[in-house]
Amino acid sequence: MEYLALGNTGLYVSRLCLGTMTFGKNTLYNPIGSLEEKEVKQLVDRAFDVGINFFDTANLYAMGESEKLLGKAIGKRREEAVIATKLYNPFTNDMNSLGTSRKAIMREVEASLKRLNTDYIDLYQVHSWDPTTPLEETLSGLDDLVRSGKVRYIGLSNFTGWQIAKAHGISEAKGFHKFISAQSHYSLVGRELEYEVLPAVRDLKMGVMVWSPLASGFLTGKYTGENAEKGRRSHFSFPPIELEQGDKVVEILKEIASTHQATPAQIALAWLLHRKGITSIIIGVRRIDQFEDNIGSVKIKLSSEELEQLNAVSQPKTPFMYMDFSLQRGQTLHERITQMKSH
Numbered sequence: 525m526e527y528l529a530l531g532n533t534g535l536y537v538s539r540l541c542l543g544t545m546t547f548g549k550n551t552l553y554n555p556i557g558s559l560e561e562k563e564v565k566q567l568v569d570r571a572f573d574v575g576i577n578f579f580d581t582a583n584l585y586a587m588g589e590s591e592k593l594l595g596k597a598i599g600k601r602r603e604e605a606v607i608a609t610k611l612y613n614p615f616t617n618d619m620n621s622l623g624t625s626r627k628a629i630m631r632e633v634e635a636s637l638k639r640l641n642t643d644y645i646d647l648y649q650v651h652s653w654d655p656t657t658p659l660e661e662t663l664s665g666l667d668d669l670v671r672s673g674k675v676r677y678i679g680l681s682n683f684t685g686w687q688i689a690k691a692h693g694i695s696e697a698k699g700f701h702k703f704i705s706a707q708s709h710y711s712l713v714g715r716e717l718e719y720e721v722l723p724a725v726r727d728l729k730m731g732v733m734v735w736s737p738l739a740s741g742f743l744t745g746k747y748t749g750e751n752a753e754k755g756r757r758s759h760f761s762f763p764p765i766e767l768e769q770g771d772k773v774v775e776i777l778k779e780i781a782s783t784h785q786a787t788p789a790q791i792a793l794a795w796l797l798h799r800k801g802i803t804s805i806i807i808g809v810r811r812i813d814q815f816e817d818n819i820g821s822v823k824i825k826l827s828s829e830e831l832e833q834l835n836a837v838s839q840p841k842t843p844f845m846y847m848d849f850s851l852q853r854g855q856t857l858h859e860r861i862t863q864m865k866s867h
Contacts, residue, residue, distance in 0.1 A: 525575030526822060528803050530606075531704035531731035533677060535646070537606050539797060539822060541578035541733060542571045543808035547593045548586025558586075559810065561593055567815060568597035572604065574819050580707075580733065580806050581640075582610035582651060583632055588639050595640035602642055608707075608733075609636050610681060612651035623654040629665040633674055649679040649707060653687050659694055667700040679705035679733075685720025692728050705731035705803070709763055711739045712777070712792055712838040713770045719846050722801055731803035734796055736763055743792040745774045769838070776837045780830050786820065793821035795834050 527536045549558045559567070571579070579598070581590045591609060598605050611632040612624060620627050636645065648669060654662060669675040680691065680703045688706060695702040706725045708717050714736070725732055738744055742765055777788035784791065796805050807818045826834075 530803055532729040533704050537578040537804050538576045539804055540576055541580050541804045541806045542576055543806040544581040544590045544594050545585050545808050546810050548589030564593045565597045566812060578606045578804055580608045583636050584613040591636055591639035606646045608647035609645055610649040610651040623657050624650050624662040625657045626661055626665040633669055644674055646676045647679050648675040649681050652682045663695055663700045670701045677704045679703055681707035685724040688724045705733055707733040707735055709736050710734045711737050712773050713739050713765045714763055715840050726801045732801055734805045737793055737796050737805045738789055739763060739765055744789040773838050776833055784824055786824055787817055789817055790821040790824055794824040794826055798826055
């Protein structure tokens with residue numbers, strides 16, 4: 525396993541992070557996972573065995589059951605683990621149970637600490653932008669958690685570029701602890717964050733955690749052709765995919781996989797591991813064989829030609845304001861500028 529510092533900190537995390545959205549039974553989450561205690565322990569034990577020290581959960585997952593199962597599975601290995609969890613989404617119909625107000629932050633951190641059976645959280649993340657709460661209030665509350673020792677670092681999830689920049693600016697001006705990481709959707713069929721989010725986090729020296737790197741299994745190849753309407757995505761088609769381009773991406777993945785004696789999923793994950801600025805990829809699995817397949821991606825080294833193939837076939841339609849007509853096919857603007865500066 526390889527490790528990188530998470531953002532501009534001394535906290536080192538594994539390049540693969542075990543996601544826990546599949547942990548626990550709940551009506552909403554049953555199509556996603558519904559793993560029980562024995563299965564969870566098997567996955568967490570195996571994660572430690574292969575060197576994974578990073579675990580991501582949220583108060584929302586299986587209505588808190590995910591945090592409980594993760595805490596129990598980690599057990600006495602707490603100091604070996606880097607635990608990330610999130611707040612934002614509500615458990616009840618109470619109007620103050622939603623969002624990132626000071627009241628919600630203080631209540632939810634105590635509940636997560638209890639469920640995880642720990643006295644501190646390594647990375648406490650805002651699950652989404654809250655348009656109803658002043659950002660200063662959110663950041664002040666999170667800063668208090670870090671100063672109290674209940675939280676070591678804070679992160680954000682699903683923010684846009686301008687929201688990330690605004691949060692950083694307020695923290696800088698007020699002397700608050702800053703967000704050290706961004707958790708975002710990124711995959712070969714979902715590259716939108718390359719326009720705003722990645723440039724922002726690179727500039728601010730933040731870490732990046734990728735969720736749904738296989739687009740809910742689409743990039744494994746099992747949802748193309750005659751199997752398009754089967755499996756998990758038939759019940760929970762998220763994140764959305766442009767299917768015509770997606771099928772072309774999977775075709776190239778299969779071709780490259782055959783030369784590496786690998787699977788399409790491993791190549792898709794390896795592509796992300798080769799991307800500049802990506803710290804850790806969150807893998808969420810339902811079975812141990814899926815986990816074993818995913819961890820094989822760390823050993824795969826893609827050639828420049830293979831990376832160019834994948835970049836080209838997955839390139840999204842570029843909004844006009846981001847167009848640079850000097851770019852070579854498959855390049856991002858950041859890559860072009862870096863290339864020009866090197867000459």
